[in-house]
Amino acid sequence: MFSPEGPTLRELAVQALSSVExxxxxxxxxxxxxxxxxxxxxxxxVGSVLRRLGPFDAGLDLCCGTGAGAGVLAGVCRERxxxxxxxxxxxxxxxxxxxxxxxxxxxxRADARALPFGPAFDLVVSFGAFGHFLPREVPGLFAQxxxxxxxxxxxxxxxxxPARPGSRGYWTLLGFDTVMRVRNALWRPPFxxxxxxxxxxxxxxxxxxxxxxxxxxxLEEFGRRAxxxxxxxLVVARLxx
Numbered sequence: 001m002f003s004p005e006g007p008t009l010r011e012l013a014v015q016a017l018s019s020v021e022x023x024x025x026x027x028x029x030x031x032x033x034x035x036x037x038x039x040x041x042x043x044x045x046v047g048s049v050l051r052r053l054g055p056f057d058a059g060l061d062l063c064c065g066t067g068a069g070a071g072v073l074a075g076v077c078r079e080r081x082x083x084x085x086x087x088x089x090x091x092x093x094x095x096x097x098x099x100x101x102x103x104x105x106x107x108x109r110a111d112a113r114a115l116p117f118g119p120a121f122d123l124v125v126s127f128g129a130f131g132h133f134l135p136r137e138v139p140g141l142f143a144q145x146x147x148x149x150x151x152x153x154x155x156x157x158x159x160x161x162p163a164r165p166g167s168r169g170y171w172t173l174l175g176f177d178t179v180m181r182v183r184n185a186l187w188r189p190p191f192x193x194x195x196x197x198x199x200x201x202x203x204x205x206x207x208x209x210x211x212x213x214x215x216x217x218x219l220e221e222f223g224r225r226a227x228x229x230x231x232x233x234l235v236v237a238r239l240x241x
Contacts, residue, residue, distance in 0.1 A: 152241020
């Protein structure tokens with residue numbers, strides 16, 4: 001839910017009619033007071049799994065926003081942590097709000113589709129950013145992640161199970177997706193945010209095609225569905241090493 005400190009309806013409308021980059025620049029000062037920020041419960045659950053898989057040396061928070069994921073990386077990385085995002089406004093907020101005592105932390109403005117790094121990281125994480133990439137862009141995105149990982153490195157991100165057809169969540173996401181498609185058909189520049197398109201089956205196939213070995217870790221803190229499957233998984237894609 002939006003808190004009283006969050007954006008007004010008018011501010012949200014202005015942001016939604018902007019480009020993705022400009023929209024997030026405008027939203028940045030109030031982003032942490034919106035439901036778009038990754039919850040502390042999810043961050044803690046991911047951190048718990050990564051601590052069992054680590055430690056790691058260098059970590060990258062991909063599409064870091066205001067830096068919520070940097071705290072997870074700081075808890076599992078020994079040498080350094082880097083956050084990368086293409087919104088200057090989000091990075092400005094991250095610089096002010098996230099100051100871990102260790103390890104050293106830096107922020108870089110760049111597009112995730114053209115990362116300005118060599119194979120310098122042992123762990124890449126991302127939280128809630130994949131709806132901003134069209135399906136045709138996902139293979140290139142995964143190739144970029146692979147290019148910045150050292151041999152044996154990991155790419156990790158949480159992924160929720162799709163809402164059950166006919167449920168309130170299903171209709172909410174379908175309605176949001178439809179509104180965004182109508183908006184983009186009528187208005188330029190486009191604002192890409194299609195979260196229903198990022199599904200586990202397709203994602204797993206693209207990761208394998210990019211050269212990763214995929215592991216799935218149930219985040220039991222979020223329970224299981226009626227069929228026994230986890231409501232939320234952590235996808236861990238490993239490079240050969």
